Amino acid sequence: MDVLASLRDKIMSLVETLENQEIISSGLNKDSITVETPKDDAFGDLSSNVAMVLSKQANSNPRELAKYFVNQLSKDHSIESVEIAGPGFLNFRLKNKFWIDVVISILEAGVHFGIEKVGTGKSVNIEFVSANPTGPLHVGHTRGAVFGDVLANLLNVAGYTVTREYYVNDAGSQIDSLARSAFSRYQEALGCPTSSEQNEYPGDYLKEVGEALKEKYGKQLLYEEEDSRLDKVKDFTVKRMLALIRKDLADLGIVMDSFVSEKGLYAKGRVEDSINKLRDLGLIYTGVLERPKGGNEQEWSVREQELFKSSQFGDDTDRPIKKADGSWTYFAPDIAYHYEKLARKYDEIINIFGADHSGYIARMKAVVRALSNGEQDLTIRLCQLVKLYKDGQPVKMSKRAGSYITLRELLNEVGKDAIRFLLLMRKNDAPIDFDFSKAIEQTRENPVFYVQYANARIFSILRRARESNIDVSDASLLKADLCLLKDKNEIQAIRKLAEWPNVVAKATSRFEPHRIAFYLFEVAQLFHGLQSLGKIDQGLRFLREDDLNLSKARLAMIRSVQLVVQSGLKIFGIEPVDQML
């Protein structure tokens, strides 16, 4: 059970009483009533703004209102004292029993501690990565991949049925030119002269595709008609690239539940279907877009094309669904994709975009609103760029020259866990500076290491305890006399653990996994602090040979620290390590 929530419940039931007695009018907004641990100890163990929130709306004096709560709550057995402070805060001092209950809750619930199942019975589709299958994933994709995956984890532990989805752009001209490049490599592999093309993909990874094509088809493809051989090469190459991407993702700890093919949407006629649906709604028309202000004036030409009235749904301008020559734009299959996604009836639809797609947000939201008759909202989160550094120097990347850093290289050099943690340290809409050298470092400067080290240290202490024949199973630790936990640093650490449910809830509802990263760092910090106290004062060591009961109580406490750390790492998709190497 979540102790902060339990205090909040008590307060809320008092608010209800006040409403029933008509001391305050009912129907006030209670959402912003909080119970939290104040930053300064002087303000007590917990504090609430309830009196201020209510009095503001009721136009009464907060300190007057606060008195009522003080009178009622000071009777509570787990509360030592309640004071009114400042403009009307309620500051609570709690009996140690209250904090002991936190440890008990954690030991009982394990990694499920404090997870509110707000999503039970609801389904969510989260689309992320969706990189074109034209080559291996690179750093730019990695951030969105990790962010989306952890968001999915968060929603999953909150009880949602989550579908992780990858939209595969396996149609269109990029794929055509990919196929042509692959065909050139195939010709090379056969020792034939290549028909060099302008749009070739330069990366070496196509060489193996050429070899593989040779192995499968021999020289057969050379004699086929252009169209038919291109189709074969296309299918073959896309399949290879997708396999490559899946492998990269898997090594990053990500497994998609669903891949939706653009080509498939065309084949099933979904593009026509979705556009017809919009047409029926009167949202498609033939027209000419205005020239955008600024930039590239010379290249602008008047074009008549079919447009979608996205401006009716909050977009700046209407958007073309067909090119001037009558073929579909990139936007059209995207409409079809979301049309098809809507038909699958998710309660929530989420897209994770890269920074370069910021211009697409408005139109995609518009499409979803239009296709669902305004009933469904598309949630989009944009991940900003990752700038790579090595020894403080920026690493230059050029996609054109094929010299970008791939996810594979990152995995080899830094490792999955560090990549994940470091990319989750920032909120999604802030750019990240990612320093290779720091990521590999095993010092406090590297937060992944620091958090892992806390977990490993606890593991090591528990192992030592076991060697001294202490039963350190959770069931046994639950029986420890936890009232012996009196030291103020210990209580402080437990207070931090009590915040965990709040942190997860907030990270989930606001799509902000970075909160967990910071929180885990703080927990690790408190633990390392406790550990060091034992060096200064032998009496504060976790394991006291002269006092088995106290040892067990402290082991229970650090085990609960470990459980919280581990559940955080689990959400992050990071393996907790038992031992640092």
Add this chain to the structure above:
RNA sequence: GGUCGCGUAGCUCAGCUGGAUAGAGCAACUGACUUCUAAUCAGUAGGUCGCAGGUUCGAAUCCUGCCGCGAUCACCA
């Protein structure tokens, strides 16, 4: 030029949708290792929260206008 985002300590960033004296890490300085792994810890110092207004009991947070940085904006995908 339009749109979106950002601007907080020397550096990298938190700041719990309006709360109390704005917080961490790094760098700097002082101190603690025959260790329950010092791969760590304790402490000192460091601020006009970009600028100017507004909203109210109360603003880093909300509104408006500037300034600076970044992404993006047409037929590509």
